[in-house]
Amino acid sequence: MKLKTDTSKEIAEMQNRLWMxxxxxxxxxxxxxxxxxxxxxxxxxxPAGLSERDRNREIFFRTYGEHxxxxxxxxxxx
Numbered sequence: 740m741k742l743k744t745d746t747s748k749e750i751a752e753m754q755n756r757l758w759m760x761x762x763x764x765x766x767x768x769x770x771x772x773x774x775x776x777x778x779x780x781x782x783x784x785x786p787a788g789l790s791e792r793d794r795n796r797e798i799f800f801r802t803y804g805e806h807x808x809x810x811x812x813x814x815x816x817x
Contacts, residue, residue, distance in 0.1 A: 778798075778802075781798060781801050781802070782794075782798065785797055785798075792812055795812075
């Protein structure tokens with residue numbers, strides 16, 4: 740399946756060249772920073788006053804699009 744994009748072929752190739760010019764460590768650090776920025780935005784969007792358990796359930800659902808089993812946290816005492 741081909742992804743739709745509004746980026747021209749020339750610009751996409753330039754972006755790829757610039758990306759691949761970075762070291763593997765630089766690419767990993769950038770990706771980790773982007774993940775953390777997304778996670779922080781997700782957490783900031785949660786309703787105030789959630790219990791830690793409900794907060795973790797909501798983070799999981801919004802990240803993976805699936806609900807945790809109801810008994811998931813029963814395996815981990817508080």
